[in-house]
Amino acid sequence: MIKFTLKIDGMMCSMCEAHVSDTIRRAVPAAKKVKANRARGEATFLTEEPVDEEAISAAVTATGYTCLGVTTAPAQKGLFGWK
Numbered sequence: 001m002i003k004f005t006l007k008i009d010g011m012m013c014s015m016c017e018a019h020v021s022d023t024i025r026r027a028v029p030a031a032k033k034v035k036a037n038r039a040r041g042e043a044t045f046l047t048e049e050p051v052d053e054e055a056i057s058a059a060v061t062a063t064g065y066t067c068l069g070v071t072t073a074p075a076q077k078g079l080f081g082w083k
Helices: 014-027 053-061
Strands: 002-009 032-037 040-048 066-074
Touching: 002 053, 014 032, 014 040, 014 053, 053 066
Parallel strands: none
Antiparallel strands: 002 040, 002 066, 032 040
């Protein structure tokens, strides 16, 4: 599993978090555990295969938020599943 972390500027409320999460789910149908956090200014998700980082960034930017960057790392399997 690969963990993607997007740094996002412009999320102000829980609806913004939901909007960003829905955008990621539409852009990456294979995305799992999609979460957005306005306090951290980031969104995370897991996939089994690499995804085009520029396409994800463009999808988020098209919704009115600013994607400041995308990072990837191997996901770690914890006691209660992938994290």
